Amino acid sequence: MILKTIFYTISVITIFALSVQAQNYEDTLMIYGRNRFYKTHLPLGYNLQKQYPVVFCFHGGLEIRI
Numbered sequence: 888m889i890l891k892t893i894f895y896t897i898s899v900i901t902i903f904a905l906s907v908q909a910q911n912y913e914d915t916l917m918i919y920g921r922n923r924f925y926k927t928h929l930p931l932g933y934n935l936q937k938q939y940p941v942v943f944c945f946h947g948g949l950e951i952r953i
Contacts, residue, residue: 910929915922930939 910933912927912929913924914927915924917923933939
């Protein structure tokens with residue numbers, strides 16, 4: 888019985904901790920026939936009704952293949 892209580896307590900704490908953390912998502916887009924990966928980060932306490940600044944981070948550049 889005590890182990891069951893400890894297990895449930897740890898489970899509830901873990902679920903609560905995960906729900907209040909910032910959220911990160913990864914997805915892909917098909918652009919010019921190539922899959923492009925991108926990540927979206929939603930801040931801690933994200934609220935769909937609020938407006939937030941947007942930051943775009945690009946890497947790489949134009950690549951010329953010969």
